[in-house]
Amino acid sequence: MSVSVAQVRLRDGLKELKFAWAQVKDQWDDAARAKFEEDYLQQLDSKVRGAMAAMNRLAEVIAQSRRDCE
Secondary structure: OOHHHHHHHHHHHHHHHHHHHHHHHHHOOOHHHHHHHHHHHHHHHHHHHHHHHHHHHHHHHHHHHHHHHO
């Protein structure tokens, strides 16, 4: 799998998770839901952005390595 394909899958997975969470959130409204959202979901966007940035750097390194091997 290429880095760009992995990035698309990660981005799409996050979108799917957000959509599913929006549906669950309407049904599950208690302190446990709020804690779960605070502990995990609120941090997810920044973590995915960080992973995407790292993947971009990795793609650059891979591309440079391929050029060096030619």
